Amino acid sequence: MDDIATRTIGDTAAAAGPMRREFTMWSAAMLGFVFVSPIVAMYMVFGLGLAAAGPGFWWALVVVLIGQVLIGVTFGVLASRWPMAGGVYQWSRRLLGPAYGWFAGWAYMWTLIVTMTAVSYGGALFAAAAFGLDAENQKLMSMVGMVLLAGAVLVNVLGRAAVRVVGFLCLVAEVVGSVGIAVWLLCFHRVNSVATLGSAITWPPDTTFMATPFVLAVMFAGWSFLGFESASTLAEEVAEPRRDIPKAIVGSLVGVGIVVLFTCFAFLMAMPESAATEADPVAATLSAYLPAPAFEAVMILFVIAYFATVVAVSSAVSRIVWSYARNKELPASRHLGRLHGRINTPTVATVVTGTIGIALYLPFQSEQIYTLLVTFVTAGFFMSFGFPVVGLAIGKVRGTWDRSEPTFLGRAGHVAGWLALVWVLAETVNVLWPRTGDPLVDWAPFIVTAVLFVVGLLIRAGLGLRARPEKAVPAEVNAEA
DSSP states (O other): OOSSOSEEOOSSTTTOOOOOOOBOHHHHHHHHHHHHOHHHHHHTTHHHHHHHHGGGHHHHHHHHHHHHHHHHHHHHHHHHHOOOTTTHHHHHHHHHOHHHHHHHHHHHHHHHHHHHHHHHHHHHHHHHHHHTOOTTOHHHHHHHHHHHHHHHHHHHHHOHHHHHHHHHHHHHHHIIIIIIHHHHHHHHOOOSOGGGGGGGSOOOTTOOGGGSHHHHHHHHHGGGGOOGGGGGGGGGGBSSHHHHHHHHHHHHHHHHHHHHHHHHHHHHHHOOTTGGGSSSHHHHHHHHHSOHHHHHHHHHHHHHHHHHHHHHHHHHHHHHHHHHHHTTOSTTHHHHTEEOTTTOSOHHHHHHHHHHHHHTTTTTOSTTHHHHHHHHHHHHHHHHHHHHHHHHHHHHHHTOSOTTSOOTTHHHHHHHHHHHHHHHHHHHHHHHOOOSSOHHHHHHHHHHHHHHHHHHHHHHHHHTGGGOOOOOOOHHHHOOO
16 A cells, blocks of 8 residues: 555554664665765854854864764664664663653654754755855745755655665765865865964963853864764664664764865865855855856755755654654654555654644744754754763663673773763753853753753653553564564
């Protein structure tokens, strides 16, 4: 049948209908790579980081990449023990119980939904540069962003094959739009000295530590390496998840990191002095060296990369919602937990989350929409990352974590877990620190988090989840083909 939903996913092996294992380790890694996307990772915050710390922003990217690799390895440890769709949600509930896991997944779910809105809006800005649209017209940019988001949802509804095609197109766009452009800039248009990269390592007089250029740069750079954990959401669609998912998580992050550092370095070395003060220094740099047709072609490549990232985010968040619904832990779980009869993917969850992402354009309309979205998404990711990282640390202290079972990278993986704990707590504080003086930007993450927490409490109470014991894990989830 081609109708959406031919069966409902239950909580036991007898009632459950598993997703087909049609992805490989490379497919999962590609999802993580496309989700993070070197183009999106660098270009979306390049101007913000440059304004905060000058060319020394590059070193902040190095610091953040190291910290994120620690988190990636920790997630690899958890994925090697619990290779389940839902990632952050499933790991957290098995570390510290159903309630803890529920709120971890709830925070992560909403972070991903807002990410769809943020990235599609960023893609709209590059579409404006490519097609001569008015980027200052917020309503027009919102409409373009909505179209990009709706298109990403459609790709996911079409199935895994369509997702793989978009992923391949993104890789082509990345090779040309990131690596290719970077090599060209370094070879033919280098105008700055490497010494300029030291600009952020200063502490201006009468400046608090949290307002120093480098700390600000690390805050903005936090956006650059988010989404690598999305590879874990395909754990139940990969043949050997315990082995392959940890490699996909870390491999996609390291691959993106190398490309981002190289591309950012190239732009900093080639950026004309006049471009540094522009609202979009990336576009200004390219327009200074490229003829108009070539510039527009590169902008189209950027739009493709942004679109592919939205596709990857939509794919990830639909799996999170499906994982919740399988445990009957969301309203309308009967519908959200369904798989399409032919393509075997959670199409109902995909359409619902995409619709919510489009609707979020309405409350986010403001002059600070771009900064507001980036700040909220970055804060949401680090808070979401904190749940399983903190849960693992508590489990080790309590002695509830079984050290005898082999996990990703063995002892080195567990050492990384403690270092990841320090990093995720420090960066979460850095991202959330109120420093702009604009109440809308400074306090929006706190207000939205509080509202979502209250809504979560009401949903859990309405579903009677407090009294429910831990659900049994479907046998198919733990079985490796």
